[in-house]
Amino acid sequence: MTSAQFFDKAPDGQNVTRWTIHNGGNTAAILSWGATVQEFRVAGSDRSLMLGGQDLSAYLGPMRYFGAVVGPVANRIAGGQMTVGGVSFDLDKNEAGRTTLHSGNSGFSDCNWAFANLSDTSCQLRHMHRDGQGGFPGNLLATVTYSLDDEGALEVTITGQTDAPTYFSPAFHGYWNLSGIPDASDHMLTVPAETYLPVDADQIPIGAPQPVAQTAFDYRVARHVGAVLDHNFCLAATGDLLHRACTVAAGGVSLTVTTDQPGVQIYKGRHIDTGLVGGVDGHPYGPCAGIAVEPQFWPDTPHQPTYPSSLLTPGAVSVHRSRFQITH
Numbered sequence: 553m554t555s556a557q558f559f560d561k562a563p564d565g566q567n568v569t570r571w572t573i574h575n576g577g578n579t580a581a582i583l584s585w586g587a588t589v590q591e592f593r594v595a596g597s598d599r600s601l602m603l604g605g606q607d608l609s610a611y612l613g614p615m616r617y618f619g620a621v622v623g624p625v626a627n628r629i630a631g632g633q634m635t636v637g638g639v640s641f642d643l644d645k646n647e648a649g650r651t652t653l654h655s656g657n658s659g660f661s662d663c664n665w666a667f668a669n670l671s672d673t674s675c676q677l678r679h680m681h682r683d684g685q686g687g688f689p690g691n692l693l694a695t696v697t698y699s700l701d702d703e704g705a706l707e708v709t710i711t712g713q714t715d716a717p718t719y720f721s722p723a724f725h726g727y728w729n730l731s732g733i734p735d736a737s738d739h740m741l742t743v744p745a746e747t748y749l750p751v752d753a754d755q756i757p758i759g760a761p762q763p764v765a766q767t768a769f770d771y772r773v774a775r776h777v778g779a780v781l782d783h784n785f786c787l788a789a790t791g792d793l794l795h796r797a798c799t800v801a802a803g804g805v806s807l808t809v810t811t812d813q814p815g816v817q818i819y820k821g822r823h824i825d826t827g828l829v830g831g832v833d834g835h836p837y838g839p840c841a842g843i844a845v846e847p848q849f850w851p852d853t854p855h856q857p858t859y860p861s862s863l864l865t866p867g868a869v870s871v872h873r874s875r876f877q878i879t880h
Contacts, residue, residue: 555569556675560607561608562608566664568664571667574672575699576702578878579592580592580706586661587679587696589724590619591832594704595704600833601805601807603832604831613829614825615831618725621722623720624655624718627723628647629851630754636863641687644657644658644686651755652686665679665696669697674700676696676697678693678694680693683716691716694712695711705877707874708876710722712870713864720863720870724874734837735838736840736842738802740775741771741800741843743771744772744798746772747762747763748767748769748786749761749783755782755851756851761786771798777820777843781819783817784848785815785816789814793812794811794875804880808876809847809877811875812871814849815850821840821842824839845876847872
């Protein structure tokens with residue numbers, strides 16, 4: 553096969569397509585809609601370790617963001633507004649009318665990408681996020697490359713180029729469930745971060761990173777993921793090299809995530825509720841059905857001048873790399 557298979561019809565009538573990659577005994581199915589990983593299966597398992605939907609209606613409804621690439625700016629922007637080069641831009645306020653979450657209502661996860669460079673072990677998707685879309689300045693060309701290496705690890709590389717200054721901090725938004733139990737509270741989490749970002753009631757960071765020591769956010773030693781986790785952990789910078797973001801373990805399976813990004817958002821998934829809509833393995837998902845592990849820039853960087861900046865300028869290429877490895 554030299555082209556992606558038909559999966560479903562997009563709301564505008566375009567074909568949503570699917571490509572499956574294999575290596576190291578593992579398989580991953582990729583959808584053009586949202587550059588989404590629909591499922592991730594390992595050798596010897598009869599279920600997907602990643603939550604996903606059976607058809608497009610799931611992704612247009614209760615499974616929005618599941619396995620997608622979110623952006624151009626992942627996470628939240630306070631007040632649905634940002635300033636670039638002294639010019640103020642009003643963005644989609646798609647979260648309680650107060651904040652911009654994952655770039656609003658026409659972000660990367662809500663668009664049909666185009667497949668390119670298909671092979672048995674990798675594929676690339678491309679998308680042009682047009683100037684003014686969701687309120688963001690600049691025509692932004694984004695690519696996502698998914699590959700499975702010889703160890704069966706899923707490698708995700710996201711790039712961006714723009715013709716006008718804009719913010720670019722995307723993230724892969726996969727929900728993982730390693731044990732198959734409906735509530736992933738049995739999962740053990742380790743995050744080698746010394747600091748995290750406290751947030752306000754709108755999940756907006758409220759200042760400088762704070763030590764995890766003697767707080768509920770100290771995961772330097774493995775422990776259960778907890779009930780209300782939805783925070784960014786600040787990782788040690790190592791330049792372009794991949795560094796460990798976290799390890800999640802359950803059911804005799806371990807997921808190790810490495811990245812070149814300065815942070816990782818861990819979300820327990822407490823608001824998941826797909827109702828009667830079944831996932832790729834047939835059953836619906838309820839609260840805490842999966843844990844989102846999102847390597848990314850720190851949130852709300854347009855309003856946080858002391859944070860690492862995600863500003864992208866013309867002529868530059870922004871590259872974001874992460875790797876997700878399963879071991880038994």
